[in-house]
Amino acid sequence: MSGPSGSGTPGDDDTGPVQDAVRRPTLAVWKFASCDGCQLSLLDCEDELLTLAHAVRIANFTEMSRAKVAGPYDVSLVEGSITTPDDALRIREVRANSRLLVTIGACATAGGIQGLRNFAASGAYAGTVYAHPEYINSLDTSTPIAAHVHVDFELHGCPIDRHQLLEVITATLAGRRPVIPGHSVCQECKGRGTVCLLVSGGTACLGPVTRTGCGALCPAVGRGCFGCFGPADTANTSSLAAQLRRQGMARVDVSRLFRTFNAGAPAFLEESVAQGGSLPVASSVSVRPGPPPETP
Ligand code: SF4
Numbered sequence: 001m002s003g004p005s006g007s008g009t010p011g012d013d014d015t016g017p018v019q020d021a022v023r024r025p026t027l028a029v030w031k032f033a034s035c036d037g038c039q040l041s042l043l044d045c046e047d048e049l050l051t052l053a054h055a056v057r058i059a060n061f062t063e064m065s066r067a068k069v070a071g072p073y074d075v076s077l078v079e080g081s082i083t084t085p086d087d088a089l090r091i092r093e094v095r096a097n098s099r100l101l102v103t104i105g106a107c108a109t110a111g112g113i114q115g116l117r118n119f120a121a122s123g124a125y126a127g128t129v130y131a132h133p134e135y136i137n138s139l140d141t142s143t144p145i146a147a148h149v150h151v152d153f154e155l156h157g158c159p160i161d162r163h164q165l166l167e168v169i170t171a172t173l174a175g176r177r178p179v180i181p182g183h184s185v186c187q188e189c190k191g192r193g194t195v196c197l198l199v200s201g202g203t204a205c206l207g208p209v210t211r212t213g214c215g216a217l218c219p220a221v222g223r224g225c226f227g228c229f230g231p232a233d234t235a236n237t238s239s240l241a242a243q244l245r246r247q248g249m250a251r252v253d254v255s256r257l258f259r260t261f262n263a264g265a266p267a268f269l270e271e272s273v274a275q276g277g278s279l280p281v282a283s284s285v286s287v288r289p290g291p292p293p294e295t296p
């Protein structure tokens with residue numbers, strides 16, 4: 001039996017117990033509100049997938065197979081944010097059935113692009129998008145998994161990087177902490193010799209405050225970073241915002257730059273509000289107040 005979202009619930013078992021000659025750790029993948037892009041990053045590990053399948057027993061991964069093995073699970077990878085009452089219950093079941101729980105992607109770690117709903121009154125978008133919003137049973141907010149249950153490790157990105165994912169799985173199975181860098185995309189540009197778009201071209205770029213993981217992909221092709229890996233460990237967002245303002249960017253546009261895939265990540269949320277963006281309508285996130293409105 002599958003859960004309401006079609007992604008299964010812990011304890012479902014379509015196949016019955018299968019005994020391994022040597023017990024392999026079990027890996028389960030769970031989907032909440034998301035686009036499936038991060039799960040696809042796992043399937044995208046083409047060269048490593050067979051090795052991985054020998055090292056672990058993939059116990060639940062609806063994107064790959066309908067076969068399911070009952071929990072508990074050694075490692076659960078969780079994609080997506082919590083947006084419905086059912087999600088809020090199901091994530092507790094996943095947690096209770098998982099020895100280690102790792103969240104993957106901007107949706108799971110920051111609420112994702114669907115977290116933009118947090119800045120509007122309840123139902124404001126549903127009434128615009130759906131002909132019959134009365135049939136929609138969703139929460140007022142899109143929140144990260146860590147707002148609901150204990151998370152052992154968060155892997156960022158929209159989508160995540162598959163090499164980082166393999167490092168997280170490998171480290172988790174080996175009982176060590178994953179080695180995932182927390183420095184900025186900006187440093188990655190310096191390392192690969194990419195000319196700075198912000199300084200030399202005046203391009204709006206979040207590279208100085210965004211966590212690395214993509215290899216500075218966008219700046220390498222002449223496009224400013226829009227922050228899909230979320231805030232770097234020591235993100236000085238106010239300094240970058242001041243530089244963007246000096247380059248002539250309107251405050252409203254600076255605020256919007258911080259408000260995309262990781263709008264709910266605290267550092268980006270605080271800066272977007274500091275630049276005049278609205279506060280979340282229903283959120284417990286505390287943000288520093290912005291300056292008074294700009295005079296025309
Ligand atoms: S983080 Fe991005 S790629 Fe991953 S599920 Fe969410 S929207 Fe899709």
Ligand code: SF4
Pocket residue numbers: 185210211214215216217218219224225226227228229
């Ligand atoms: S450069 Fe920025 S926007 Fe582009 S992939 Fe990397 S983190 Fe994402």
